[in-house]
Amino acid sequence: MRISVIVALLVLVALAGCQYLKPALAPVDxxxxxxxxxxxxxxLTGAAxxxxxxxxxxxxxDGIPVKTVTEGQLVSFPNLxxxxxxxDKLTYTFSSPLNSSGMWQTKLGDAxxxxxxxxxxxxKAQTKQDVIVKVLAGNKVPIIELVDAKVKEGExxxxxxxxxxxxxDKLTxxxxxxxxxxxxxxxxxxxxxYNVTVTADDxxxxxxxxxxxxxxxxxxxxxxxxPMQDLAVKExxxxxxxxKAVxxxxDKLxxxxSKPFDSTGTWQTxxxxxxxxxxxxxxxxxxxxxxxxNFIVAVESSNLAPVISGPSEIKAKEGETLNLAALFTVxxxxxxxxTxxxxxxxxxxxxxxxxSDAGTHEVVITADDKNNAPVAKKVAIVVSxxxxxxxxxxxxxx
Numbered sequence: 001m002r003i004s005v006i007v008a009l010l011v012l013v014a015l016a017g018c019q020y021l022k023p024a025l026a027p028v029d030x031x032x033x034x035x036x037x038x039x040x041x042x043x044l045t046g047a048a049x050x051x052x053x054x055x056x057x058x059x060x061x062d063g064i065p066v067k068t069v070t071e072g073q074l075v076s077f078p079n080l081x082x083x084x085x086x087x088d089k090l091t092y093t094f095s096s097p098l099n100s101s102g103m104w105q106t107k108l109g110d111a112x113x114x115x116x117x118x119x120x121x122x123x124k125a126q127t128k129q130d131v132i133v134k135v136l137a138g139n140k141v142p143i144i145e146l147v148d149a150k151v152k153e154g155e156x157x158x159x160x161x162x163x164x165x166x167x168x169d170k171l172t173x174x175x176x177x178x179x180x181x182x183x184x185x186x187x188x189x190x191x192x193x194y195n196v197t198v199t200a201d202d203x204x205x206x207x208x209x210x211x212x213x214x215x216x217x218x219x220x221x222x223x224x225x226x227p228m229q230d231l232a233v234k235e236x237x238x239x240x241x242x243x244k245a246v247x248x249x250x251d252k253l254x255x256x257x258s259k260p261f262d263s264t265g266t267w268q269t270x271x272x273x274x275x276x277x278x279x280x281x282x283x284x285x286x287x288x289x290x291x292x293x294n295f296i297v298a299v300e301s302s303n304l305a306p307v308i309s310g311p312s313e314i315k316a317k318e319g320e321t322l323n324l325a326a327l328f329t330v331x332x333x334x335x336x337x338x339t340x341x342x343x344x345x346x347x348x349x350x351x352x353x354x355x356s357d358a359g360t361h362e363v364v365i366t367a368d369d370k371n372n373a374p375v376a377k378k379v380a381i382v383v384s385x386x387x388x389x390x391x392x393x394x395x396x397x398x
Contacts, residue, residue, distance in 0.1 A: 058134065064115075065131050071111055071138030075104040080118070088122035097133075104133070111137035140166035142200035144210040153191055153219040157184045161198050161210075169202035178214060188248065191218035221248040223283040225291040235273050235302035241265035243281045243293070251285035260297075267297075274301040303371035306332045310365075312379060318355045318386040324379070325349040328365060336369035345381065358385035 057068045069075050080102065082090050094102045095117040102118070114133040119126050146161040159182045163171050175181055178194035194216070199209040226244040233239060241261060245253055257265045258280045260273075265281070277299065282292045310328030324342065332338050342348055345361035361381045368374035 061132060065129070066134055067131055068134045068136060069106060070136045071106050071108050073106055073138075075106060075133055075135075077102050077118070082120035082127065084122045086122070088124070091121050091123070093119045093121070106135050108138060108140060110135050139169075139202065139204045139206045141206045141208045142166075142169075142171050142202055144198055144200050144208055146198055146210055146212055148213045148215070150215040150217065151186060152217045153186055153188045155186055157186060157214055157216075158182065159196065159198065159212075161200075163200045165200075165202050165206070167202070167206075169204060169206065172201045172203065174199045174201070177211070186216050188219060188221065190216045192216055220251075220285070220287045220289055222289040223247045223251075223253055223285050223291040225281065225283045225293050228281055228293040228295040230295050231297045232300065233269060233297065234300045235269050235271050237269050237299075239267045239269070239297065241281060243283065245283040245291065247285050249285070251287065253283045253285055256282040256284065269299055271302065271304075273299045275299055303336070303369070304333045305372045305375045306330055306336075306338045306367035306369050308365055308367050308375060308377040310377070310379070312377075313382065314379060315382045315384065316353055317384045318353050318358055320353050322346070322351045322353055322381065323349060324363070324365065328377075328379075330367045332369050334369070334371075336371060338367050338369050341366045341368075353383055355386060355388065357383045359383055 058066045060066055067075065067077075075098065080092065082092070084090055092102060094100065097104045097114060098116050098118075112135055114135070116131050116133055117128055118131055119128045121127075142163055142165045144161050144163050146159065149157055149159065151157050157179065159175070159179070161173065161182075163173055165171055173182075175196060175198055177196045178184075179196045192215075194214045195211055196214050197209050197211045199207060201207045223245050224247070228241070228243065231239060239261070241257060243255055243265070245255075247253055255265065257263065258278075260277060261267045261279060275298075277297045278294065279297055280292055280294045282290050284290045308328060308330050310324075314322070314324075314327060316322050324346065325340075330338050330340050340349075342363060342365055344363045345351075346363045359382075361383065363379045363381055364376050365379060366374050366376045
């Protein structure tokens, strides 16, 4: 009788315990109202040790433990422990999203509530427990919208990233890499591809970075040619041009000269070139960009010297009258007045030769139009000896 009472009490206690567990969480025989008095099911303790993330986190709901975490935190049950009255070795199993170790690494977007089932088993009997995992929405990182940029040398790079925060937090935007602000004025040595990182920070450990490429395209610049000064020369002068030019990009330059200059920038003027001539010099870099300087060359007429025409040697005889003006002509193309003078053996255009003038004599004829250096011509005058008949002296026949 005493034994029957004890068994009945055990059955009542077991059945009373079933009312606090959902059928899926009760020991295997709970649903039928039969409890194995010899194999006692393990008892779960510490199944829901909640982190103190909030001032008053929810502990349980309708008798079900609640574990609260924030997105990004690890869900685990470090205090999970079941006791087996028979001292049997226990194993634990966990339903999804918990892994086989009873852990779950949450991430952004996992906010919500999840009911998980934790089972403790001694291999003969099981105890199951529902646990509500409550994942609170964490601080969401900002969003950056920005595409790669492309500019040309000399232009300004302006980055205008579109940043937003899902939580409406105030954002601080910073720049690193090739740019430390959202603008940069490029130079003509910046051609290349550069990385720029844009970072948005909400001040609540919500930080996101985006790296873009900024391409700076090479820009060829035209040569810088020093202006050529106008020139004034005279007919017969030789002109040699020496242009001065530099290329901002360091390109090699080639020079071209317009007519009347040749390919080397030389012009040998001549008679008839009098006048004003337009000319130009062009500097061209290796990529085809040009710079041109225009100038004029004023060529002044050059006066032509008089021309003395006549023999270089004259033969005469003693006793003759020599007239050089009759033997020589002096002309001037510009019709300038010309002064003719004589020097040497004769100082005028005529000379009465005596019988002692036999021999070779030099006379210099000079013509001067007062516009150029005088022109001179040397003339050799060869005087032949003339034999004279003897004469009687006065009084020879008295």
